[in-house]
Amino acid sequence: MNRRQFLKTTGAASAALGSVGLGFFGYEAGRDPESYTGWELHEGALQTFNRKRYAKDQPHYKRVGTTSRPDARTDVIFYRRGDFMRNWKDETGIEGLPEHLQAYYKKYPDVLEQDIYQMKEVFPKMRVDYQKYRDKFILASAWSNAMGAVSPQPINQPPEESDFPRKRRFGGTTEPLKMKSPEKTSKLIKQIAHQLGSTLVGIAKLNPDWVYSYPMRGRGFEPDKPVAIPEHWQYAVVVGTPMSWDPMYANPNFGTSNDAYSRSRIVAFRVASFIKQLGYAARPHTPGTSYDLMVPPIAIDAGLGEQGRHGVMITPELGCNIRPAIITTNIPLVPDKPIDFGVQSFCKTCKICAEQCPSGAIPFGDRVEVRGYQRYKIDTEKCHTFWNQNLGNMGCRICIAVCPYTRKANWLHKAALQVSANDPTGISHSVLTGLQKRFYPGPDPQKYYSPSFGGENASFRKPPWWLRAEDFIEF
Amino acid sequence: MSFFNSGLFWFIQGIFVCLIVVGFKIWMEDREIPMPFWKWLLLGIWVLLFGFTIAFVGTNLGEKEPQAALLGGIVFGLIAIITAVGLWRLLLIGKNPKK
């Protein structure tokens, strides 16, 4: 073999080996646990998206009417339905309910119908299904409860008492330390939040419209008295962590919110503690139900993401797989700007979440006015009723799992994100939506239901091996 | 991180690419097919498309998305084959007809 022949042969062999290598690279990239991005690094190394490039002066939702604050007693469905079930009596009907509930149900009679349906029809049927089919989800449930088993002490004092630093030892002062500049403080707080376990961090100036007009129970406010927004709630530091990826794709039943709730809760309490030790006020607002305000719009104001059609915030790094928490504070900070990376345009064509939502809670239509702001509005009653019509862990999260933005952080999906974020024409949004629907379809949404409601206890994707109860437990 | 996700893997891939370019250049010279800049450019684009197809299939298998791997393999593979035929015709432009 002469030199030329040798080089030709080597070139051909390289082409073959290189191609095979690319196949293996792809396979590894697809299964690489490091692409389950989010909670494993504490250095902020995963907040990689160049937000400055997509920053806007105003968030994508618009103020279109007179704004009003949400009432935690009625607008927060968990709270309202709990109250409703505690107080409802057939003999007295609506007149036997507390005044605020009466007023709410008189304004929205269809909501009352749905709340009654859940109590009288859904729960009795689900009790029967629970006995028959629950075994399949035993490990998922044990794992979910274990994730939520460790929690900081809940806050049950009013802001004036709980938010401020305690007396120091040895005559140390609780006076605020003199910080060099809000810019430096913001940089510091963000890095500290990452170090304390947050995947994403942003800062917003607190818009009073997002603070509840009436409080949740157990947060130190007088129940049924309007909430006066404390002066020291000037800024909101938003932190957040993702749910475990494999179970999240196996929703509505194998996934849980508890894991990310628990992590974000702990991060928020840690960040609040750090700020207090600098002598400033800080109050954590944490999942599941320990808030004095609405979290998603504040996270959007802080530039972490945009609201999707499903009502959930979509971030560039984690898609919608993020559970945020907030720390309100008076330490001087520089707010981040909201971002526009193409989600509004994408959601106009995509609608995959609306097609996959078993309860029909996600709109196919356009955004509407909600308390003075234009946004997508999901039917929370239908959504929450479905939460109680599937047997696995509490909740559903299918809309999070099926959203094309909620994908692993490998080369393929990162490239798709960059294409869609930088396409002002929207052409790539239609193409990517088409590919998503054909390449990554989900089951018929009816199958997600429990058998008593005509379903098969299906999940979007198979659960990971460690949640398959039948492989570990003799039934 | 496995070998196929490591810097070493991409270093070796880089060596392969150099060898492919040299081998291909000699092969084309032997056939007296001229390779101006634009042909190399088109060839490079096609190689990216081909590489994308292989990596797409692999990634989706790794993600346990067999339907995406299969459909993607068929769709992008067909595009790669069709463009390869077109590309070969373009590469033949300027070939010495006697050879």
Ligand code: SF4
């Ligand atoms: S959580 Fe489930 S039921 Fe609720 S909107 Fe999302 S997909 Fe629909």
Ligand code: SF4
């Ligand atoms: S699934 Fe599609 S329509 Fe729904 S939020 Fe995600 S991108 Fe928007």
